[in-house]
Amino acid sequence: MSKLLEKMSTAILEGEAEKMPNLVKKALAEGTSAKEVLENGLLVGMQEVGVRFRAGDMFVPEVLMSAEAMQAAMVVLRPELAASGHKQIGKVVLGTVKGDLHDIGKNLVGMMCEGAGFEVVDIGFNVEPENFIEAIKNHQPEVIGMSAMLTTTMRAMGHTIKAIEEAGLRDRVKIMVGGAPVDAEFAKRIGADGYGSNAPAGAELAQKFVGAA
Amino acid sequence: MSEILVQLSEAIIDGNVEDIVDLTEEALDDGIPAQEVLNKGLMAGMDHVGAEFKAGNMFVPEVLRSAKAMQASMDLLRPILAEAGVKHTGKLLLGTVKGDLHDIGKNLVGMMAEGAGFEVKDLGKDITPDQFVSAIKEYQPDVIGMSALLTTTMRVMGHTIKALEEAGLRDRVKVIVGGAPVTQEFANQIGADGYAPNAASAAELARKLVS
């Protein structure tokens, strides 16, 4: 692996967003392919971040700094990837369901997904089923993530899935759900494709859905 | 059973030191034999106290009150019982071993044993093996009880038992030991006849050993 790619993954690990654009540009200028930059540079760093976080050696604010660094790199890299016809990791649409104003968990999932290289569209909180449907049509995401913090609002996740089915869009997306009162059993019951018990698990799940993990 | 005996045992249970002397006199005046006053009045009360204490429903200060009441009544009964030639349950000799000045546990055992009908001789604390030996010669106890509260002094119980052996007295008495750091295992190790984890079971143990 080239020195530059190594530097890149270290910069990701250290959360040095300001260094990233130059590093990526330099690597591309040296002739490293966009795919290689992504896979052998950026993602290597992010994988290490995941490992360290799970081991309790990295803290949420540090992980978010790494995610920011990843994002900064992706801004430069994304057009290159598109130009080279290389498939991007994917797009995730996230929202907290209708009736629920809690969105810290969802925000965290978003940041973690960005860190994993996803393009994230956050449609906010108190989101009606129709708005989810609209977002699927507009953004063409591979993955939908829904969050609910309250027992009273978690049923809205079921309503939303139903609405997506009725709109004929169910096959076009994978749906993951999460939030304090949710568990795997409930996710299955309402017909979701998966359940993430916490933010990193949500991001991992999204990666699994697109075959990136 | 006569009302007065019931009152006597209740006075024991309540630790009613004020009334027990009058009640004892009343019972004797009624013509109830001293032996019966002891067994059916006082001892019945103390048995109840022992059981309640063991069950965690009565507490040390209350038990001590009961023992005090028992003592007050016994002061009256003892000469009459002696006259009638009634024998004690047994004689118990107690002491905290050399080097140890803690004697609360031992005091409590004494009071419980008195409640159980023993004649108790308390040597006090800081008692050398030699003092135990000469006390046995003097008082002829059936049981001796040794106590130690410190890990540093518990070994002296072993020395004392050795001294008894050397003085040829070991067969004449049963030896029981107790105290916070003492265990059954340790009691076996030093050759004691029994170990009791608390005051109530020490009195019981003494009773078992003489019966």
Place this chain on the structure above:
Amino acid sequence: MQVRKNNYTVNMTPTMQVLTENQIEAIYYAALAVLSETGVRVYDKEGWDLAHQGGAVVEDVQADSALVKMPSWMVDKARATLPQRIRVIGTPDGDGKRKYNMDLYKNTMYFGTGSDTPFTIDPYTQVRRRATYKDVRNLAKLAEALPNVDFFMSLGITQDTAVGTYDRWQYLAMLEATNKPINITAVDIEGLKDQLEMAYIRLGGKEEWKKAPCFSLYNEPVSPLSHSEEVIQKLLFCADNDIPIVYTPCPLAGATAPATLAGLMVQALTESLFGIVLSQLRKPGCQVIIGGLMSAMDMQTAVYPYGSPEMALLSAGYTEITKWMRVPEYETAGCSDAKCFDEQACMEAAINISTAAMIGGNMIHDIGYIEQGLCSSPHMLVASDEIISRTKRILRGIPVNADTQALDVLDQVGPGGHFLGHDHTYNRFKTENWRSALTDRQVYADWETSGCKDYQQRVQERMVEILEADAAPLLEPKMYQELRRICELADARHKDEELDVQMFV
């Protein structure tokens, strides 16, 4: 001889202080600054209109919300009419007496449970599962029996009843098993109305409610600085109907609140002050209890810790602020992050109950919570009751007088004696010394003989003993039917909502 002391101050209890009055004021005035300069977002038009009429600046009006900024004089005005004392009294027993009284003001202290956990620990199998109607009734029965639990909240969501109406069923389950004051939750405004009607029936009329309500309502704005439509509507309804409102945000330092504990308190106070002002605008004298659950995000697991030292410390510090303001306080303790009732649950509860008791919030809730408030544990409830009893012993402090200093007793007993037989001991040992059947103090050999039971096993046995004790039903069959009818009517109104009925169990 002078027997009474003169010019002499006594600590009647130990005293604990996190913040000085100056620090409290710094936080309070910072909150006023946030309320007037940053403002809060209100997702209810009736709410922002009311604020506007009362003098607030309303900006950035959107379809569903508006930014409301309140000048500080509005807070001063609201505090002038805000009650400093609130009473909640439980429901009547067989003789018609309402004996469980919560008199909430500056130095009083009451403990109670938390509410609405999706999961519970089965009392017999000890396995974690979704909570049911029967669980709530069982937990209420425990609360009724435990002497140091003063109020109850539904320690579990009844998930074998309809999702849209579970609040009524929960309330019924609680009324079946306890007469203690209850802090209810409501699914929506309709659920609140139904429960109020149930309370009127249970008390025997609205007049009885006016003497003293038998429940308060838990109402939670969303941090940071957001007040949802539901929350505002419930607040207004409570103001109109003399229901005490617990207006309690749950900010999380570093995530939904500033990372510093002082910053979190500023924000939480801003959120509660908004509730206070709005309630007093709607109806001067409206009864508000503020406080909340405050903790710091665990930056390793990204969870909301309920057993953290920061939670204990924030609860204590915030209680001092509310005492200074003379608003009844809703504190937090008796909860843990442990996933089962283990040594961690006991350690965390021991310390957070200690801090809560030393500071003395008026209503201290969340007893019985484990797993970050997602699971209730009957064991934790029973153990917390005992821990509260322990801390109450410490709260009694060390009185100093001739009698307790016992110089004459010491002189009588002298060196080398003992105090066991002394009247001074006999007369006091039952009140001076704390004991509990759950706490083992046997010597090792006796403990072995009695089966080597550890604390968790003893708690389990005590819990089952209470659950299986015969208890006369608290509700007459006719009363039960009347209350149940309201729940059933609610179910009937919601019966067409798919996925809503029997969603979990």
Place this chain on the structure above:
Amino acid sequence: MRTNYVANAGVRFNVFSQDQLEEMFNGVLHLLMYTGLDVKHEEARDILAKAGAWVDGERVRLPSYMVKDALRKAPRSFTLWARDGNPKHNIHIGPGRAHFGPGPTCTHFIDPETLERRPYTKADVPLVARLVDALPNIDFCESLGTVGDVHFDLGALYEFAGMFPNTSKPIVAWSYDKYDSAGIHEIAVAEAGGQRAFEQRPNYVHYCEPLSPLVSTFEAIDKLIFAATHRVPLVFTPCPIAGGTAPITGAGIITMGAAESWMGLTLAQTLQPGLPFFMGGVFSAMDMNTMILAYGAPELPLYMAGLTELAHYAGLPLWQTGGCTDSKTFDGQAMIEGAMSVFFSALTSGDLCHDVGYTESAMTGSLFQLCAMDEAIGYSRRIIRGIEVDDDTLAVDVINKVGPNNHYLRQPHTRKYYKSEYFYPKLLDRQDFENWESSGSLTMKQRTVARVRDVLATHKPSQVKPETMQVIEKVLAEAEDRVKDKK
């Protein structure tokens, strides 16, 4: 800029008011002056008589001026030094500082491998010392046991010999008699580099225990005289039991116990003015049914808190008690009792808090209790640090910047504070249920066992000088020689 502004640096806690403290203080002086103590040491009685005490047979009564004079001479602030000079292991005694460590003399020990209760042995000493050395919230060392597998007179010496090379944290040394004391001192002095060097930087504290009620035993006084003449900082710690060997009331037990300590203080300061002196010790209630001294009773933290305030009022550091339990096993009771007592101990800033790791009412030492309490102490220390209030922590600007319904995770303010503001537990688990389940559904007991074993397998304390090892061997050999004819 704020003016005329008072802030709390940490959490304040008081059991007594100033008036009550003054009354308690004078009660102790009264007791010493009119009731007095039995001092079972002739030389000590002579010394005290010469200094002005009223001696009547064994009974010694102290006029108040003597006690006040001794209090004035005793230092409130001083340092106990790590033997290897590691600044992190030094203990600075002074206002507002609480330190923690195990206690001595349990007969039994929980075997770290089998988890069974068994007699304490020589081989256990280094384990305790190494764990103490590694745990971040344990500040000083005691052995958690009485060595049972050596000659019965040499337990204390083997304890010190086992602890000293295995931790550089200051040790509180218990001994049977002055011969032990001399051996222990020889080892410590060897490492310090001579008596003079030791006096300047003492690396251990000597522990003596008088008897309640109101008796200064021969051994306690004999050891005190040794420590005072060799300038070894001293713990003089009675162990009264309310209702048993002390009045049942809190004010009564504290008054009596303080008098017992101050008899030792007066003698020590007469012999060696300025000797660092800790009053103590374990003040709790008797369980009136099982008759044990209740190490887990709520009275213990309460009475200890009151005693701490009295000590600090009198200008002395305190030998506190906490982290102990009456439970026979590692369970909820052990945690409730241990955690509450360390918490209150931390709140009152009792200077050295011992008995951390005691179970079964001081009969059994447990590394697991010690390790769990390390966590409880860390937890308590976070609480007593209190809440800092200044313009930066009030965060009004940050709140304004973030506004309603947003989050703070990416704020520089969060990045600045998230490590210093929060406590990060080592044993308390905060995972969500699924992660906890998939990582094995471990209870705190299981996690604690794992952590203790991990520390014992990996932690390496700093070594003592090679010469010191030789002195240790020499001292032990001489001691064995001294007792070889005693059975």
